Amino acid sequence: MNLQLVPDSAPFSAEQRAWLNGFLSGVLGGLDPKLPGGSEVQHSTGTAIEAKEQNPSPTNSSESVSSYPWHDSSLSITERMRLAQEQPTERKLMAAMAQLNCGSCGYLCKSYAEAIANGSEKNLTLCSPGGAATAKMLRKLVKESSAPASNLATSGARNSGPHVDANAEQEMGTRANPVSAELISSDRLNGRGSLKDTRHVVIHLPDSGLRYQVGDALGVYPTNCTELVDRFLIASRLALDANAVVNGKCVGLKDELQHRCLRTIPMEIVEAAVTLIKERPKRNGQVRADANIVAELQAFSESDQFDDLDCVEFMELFPSIPWTPQIVIDCLQPIAPRLYSIASSQSRYPREVHLTVSRVESMIRDRTRKGVASTMLADRLMPGSHVKIFVHKSHGFTIPLDPKAPMIMVGPGTGIAPFIAFLQQREVDQALGKNWLFFGDQTRENDFLYREQLSRWEENNVLSRLDLAFSRDTAEKIYVQHRIKENGAELFEWLESGAYFFVCGDARRMALDVENTLLEVIALHGKLTPTQAQSYLKKLKESGRYVRDVY
Incomplete structure (x- = not known):
């Protein structure tokens, strides 16, 4: 039987309180902690x-x-x-x-x-x-x-979109049932000389009872820009005023394409193209030509181009396919929502949710490619416009239950977002635990995100330590892992005193480099062998004191 160790007034959902009560009961009673429903953690x-x-x-x-x-x-x-x-x-x-x-x-x-x-x-x-x-x-x-x-098969079943939890469909503000929220502002955080465009996005929460905890993510349903949709329609030779049927309703093709993924080529659209070529009536001499097109389509599906091109380029590469609006819509997936770490505490901003969004744009094969969600939030949505959102819960990536527990946070670039929320919450709670932040970006002058806020927290002792790494300000590039290594002795003392170690950001390079550096620090200052350092880190993970939000 689980003990009631977490009070109902604690800032957690019912599910989180149930898990925490079960976990703590298990720790205190020597039992295996259980998730609701009986599945083991x-x-x-x-x-x-x-x-x-x-x-x-x-x-x-x-x-x-x-x-x-x-x-x-x-x-x-x-x-x-x-x-x-x-x-x-x-x-x-x-x-x-x-x-x-x-x-x-x-x-x-x-x-x-x-x-x-x-x-x-x-x-x-x-x-x-x-x-x-x-x-x-x-x-x-x-x-x-x-x-x-x-x-x-291109039967229209794809209109259902990505996976959702059936139980969540009855709730507001879930992936299956997002709410419409108003954009308040999207302000650039970088200086004029920066190569980046990072936005602090503020969204007003509607009267829907939407709740989030620090560490949660916000799901945003983006839409394609008009230029991309128009180019796709021209390439596919479909009329701008054409219609299709989606979930039994007649919709405008152009409007529906704003909500369909054009970034990657689904295999279904290649298969549909093959079928359309094979089944269309043949004129004199067209049999061989169509056979060649079918062979080219099949070869294309096996080539590296399949993963490299987008739907517009596919349509331009095979201009003779006799598309219909319905087949196109049935082949294209709804755009999946984008998840952004929440950069605010609802205790500080009860009717708002804040994000830190890096605007993505690149030039590929002489054509501008835009991040569908980031450019929507930075360019296309004006204050007062609405966007569909939902809360994506994070179980474990949040501030420690013990307000006295020290926190070490590593969040370069937009990885700083959840730690802005963490520090806001600790300030509101007047928590006594020490807080140490490692932040990095390209230049101090133009890319020191949230400079004024962080400086104020340093002055008020909310932020006990702030170590910075600006990679383009020195002849030799310096990153957050270098600052971790430089301060290894003190960092290990924090770990020994019970500190939690959080990492947010790029998984492929930064998070891996940080983990390898952390292992070096543990081995050096703990006087441990590499194997013992691995065991030390494993224990931190098992106790929930080494937690990552990486992507």
């Missing part, structure tokens, strides 16, 4: 703490994370696939994921793989951290197996 590698999925699928009681040796984000995809080569299809699919459990796809790595294998999820491009390499491997595995996703 898997702490063996710390990945359950890192996940941002609202309702992850319970892990089979006969399995643990250690059953999946490929579930390590530091391994290459080649190595992960080697470790899973004798496993069933759903585990091979899991090994192809980025192994971050970041939740950006709406699943954990394991549950996304299982959804593909059982046919409930047909989109093979949701793992954004894994990028083209993951998508290509998933297609290969699906093609080689009898997984239902290999027999997809």
Whole structure:
């Protein structure tokens, strides 16, 4: 029986309080902590703490994370696939994921793989951290197996969008049932001389009872810009005023395309193109020409171009396909929501939610490519405009329950977002625990995000230490991991005194470099062997004192 150790007044949801009561009861009573519903918490590698999925699928009681040796984000995809080569299809699919459990796809790595294998999820491009390499491997595995996703049809079933929890459909402000919220402002944080455009975005919360905790993420449903939609329609030779049927309703094609993913090419659209070419009436001499087009389409689907081009380029590459509005809409997935770490405390801003958003734009093959959500928030939405949002809960990535516990936070660039929220909450709570922030970016003059706020927190002793790393201000590039190493002795003392170590940001480089540096610090100042340092870090993970929000 669980003890009631966390009061109802504590700033947690009912589910979080239930988990915490169960966990603390287990620790105090020598029992295995349980999640609501009886599924065990898997702490063996710390990945359950890192996940941002609202309702992850319970892990089979006969399995643990250690059953999946490929579930390590530091391994290459080649190595992960080697470790899973004798496993069933759903585990091979899991090994192809980025192994971050970041939740950006709406699943954990394991549950996304299982959804593909059982046919409930047909989109093979949701793992954004894994990028083209993951998508290509998933297609290969699906093609080689009898997984239902290999027999997809353009039946309109794709209109349902990405995975959602059935229980969440009755709630407001969930992935399945987002709320419409008003944009208050989108202010640039960088100086005029910066190469970056980072925005502090403020959104007004509607009267819907939407609640969030520090450490949660905000899901934002973006829309395509008009220029991209128009170019797609011209390339596909479809009329600007054409209509299609979506969920039994007649909609304008142009309006619907604003909500459809054009960034990646779905296999369904290639398969539909092949079918359309094969089935169209043949004129004299067209049989051979069409056979050549079919061969080119099939070769294209196996080439690197498939992962490199977007839907506009695909339409321009194969201009003779006789598209219809309905087939196009049935082939294209709804745009998946983008998740942003929340940069505010609701205790400080009861009717607002703040984000730190880096505007993404690049030039690829002489064409400007724009981040669909970041440019919407930075350019296209004016104050007073509305956007669909929901709260994506984070179980574990939040401030310590003990207000006296020290916190070490590593958040370069936009990775600083959740730590702005952490520090706001600790200021509101008048928490006595020390707070140490490592922040870095390109230049101090132009890229010192939240400079005034951080300086005020230093003056007020909310922020006990602030170590900065600006990579382009010195001849030799300096990053946050260098500052961690320079201050290794004191940092290890903080860990020994019970400090929590948080990391937010890029998983592929920064988070890995920070972890390797942390291991060096532990080994050096703890006088431990590399193996002992690994064990020390593992214990930090198991106790929830080494927590990452990486992507």
